[in-house]
Amino acid sequence: MNGRIVTPDGIINGHIAINGEMIEAITPDDTTDAAGTDIIVPGFIDLHCHGGGGHTFTTGDAEAARKAAAFHLRHGTTTMLASLVSSPFELMRDAVEAYQPLVADGVIAGIHFEGPYLSHARCGAQNPAYLRDPAPVELTELVKAGPETVRMMTIAPELPGALEAITFLRDHGVLAAIGHTDASYDQTQAGVAAGATVGTHLFNGMRPPHHREPGPVVGLLSSIAAVELIADNIHLHPGMLAFAARSAGPDRAILITDAMDATGMPDGRYELGGQEVVVADRVARLAHNGSIAGSTLTMDVAVRNAVAAGLSLTEAATMAATTPARLLGLTDRGAITPGLRADLVILDADLNLKQVIHAGVPL
Template sequence: MTRVSGRIVTPDAVVTGHLDLDDDLIAAIVPDETAGDDVIVPGFVDLHCHGGGGHTFTTGSAPAAREAAAFHLRHGTTTIMASLVSSPFALMRSAVDDYRPLVDDGTLAGIHFEGPYLSGIRCGAQNPAFLRDPSMAEITELVSEGSGVVRMMTIAPELPGALEAITYLRDHDVLAAIGHTDATYDQTHAGVAAGATVATHLFNGMRPLHHREPGPVVGLLSSTATVELIADNIHLHPGMLAFAARDAGPDRAILITDAMDATGMPDGRYELGGQEVIVADRVARLAVNGSIAGSTLTMDVALRNAVTAGLPLIDAARMASTTPARLLGLTKTLGALTPGLRADLVILTPDLTLKSVLRSGTRIS
């Protein structure tokens, strides 16, 4: 039996006491006011990450993906999705086969295809050379051959054939996300009605809101969709992060990194989806036009930034772990500090600085 002591953040309360671990599972929470002031939160679940530690998910390379996942694991992300950017179909198809062993062994929770069925007007750092309207032939092949591997796909709902594609994804247990979109408010709601359940990095890569045409931001916040928020204080002002998180609530808002391979690396020149990216003072921008190109964020910092922005620690932990785990259908296994669940936990100092990580009860760092 292993014991971890401190302020234990459960889905409903912060309990000062001991977390007892029995091999890879949480056995019990034992209250004890003398247990110390370390903060213990569930292992983070990142649904949107392109890489880190100098390694990328975007090229479909299994060795690179394994290293990127290991980098984020050391920062507390015990469950991670490999997000690709807009790419030729051949790369998307090969990634399904190459990443399957990593899904099977638990290194990855699956693949998120962010594109290529996105708006050219709102492409952001997506490579416009690879953008195209939704192709049911491509999507059906990816989903059928990638059963259990392809877990999410981002689509702009205003594109021809998008609603059919979204419904198909929903009906085949793949999360359909709305993002990189110039959709109107009504088109956004049509996408949600068709089956979309996630908003890809809310605000970023979207038509700005306007009081006469609310657009996708208000459309998504006013819907049942869960909204992704990049809490790096670059993509979103802390005030806007707090506003969106409070509006959606911790059961409909999740923290993501949108991290690229430059995360944890020195400033310099990098590549994303065939385009050059320059990283300076932790901000990644396309060399060609200065568009923000992903982040250099880790989930431990995202949690701290969310709390600093004014969100309660319990809510921030739910947004970083419990709610994304629910989207993936994993709440019977992980995502919270609850007896019977997998012993994935992150130990933080009182000021929420990373101290240690355990996955399945095994200390990682």
């Protein structure tokens, strides 16, 4: 496989040798003309996705989840978390049980619960009927039921009991994320100190920054936490995407889709967490108030948009694969390096997807 290979150390013109599931070697070839050649990047890792191709993760249906993951795999996402929106506890518990076989099969890498411990004031497209303060008994049961399945949870740090919940998640190997929050700068920093390591879709679902009260955006950017960025040019202006990515650096910035089931589907009416969503010209909004409701983005487009916003190919690949792999503790993937799993995405010179290779197998 020849092309411009995007490695952690830069772009190499050369050849990748694959042996079984693994990358065996990278051989430079300086005589290759880079102009017009394919670009090879690591398989994408999406930490925040609610569905795609007409199928959703949010209902806890295992067959729908398999189909949603297969849709995004065809767009280069070789590893992903299945994100649920705020839900009754019974649905959350049932989803953990239903998705455990998918984790065991490598279809998904686990579950991300986006809620229900979120701010009413910043709930966005989350269903307010399901929002509540952190409940230790719920957290304990979820983690106990799926110690390898529950991988991330988004919490508003200003809620009663939130800091204790964040520490509990950290201590049990679950990524605690700060999002859908009306927290102050100090409350955000307290959440990071308690163990939060991710900011859920930075800017969106958060109190806006102000020079007298920086709020969660600046609180997260000035912390050690990684920050998710939805690079669909709708949730974030390209200039704001580039600003946030450069402020955090590629080792702390993460490209995500926040995609819903309408991704890859025609405009029309859909559902998210019990609320009607209208999709028109790529934009998903709640029918009753017009709030943006997830995205119709795929990771290949997110990478292309990030580069168009001024980030380098190496930076975009790091944000789309290497940094999320590190956060999840997946040491066998996330970069094009000999000895790692051969999860690869081949793009043309204009960054349009040409082929996906998953664990050494071309799709």
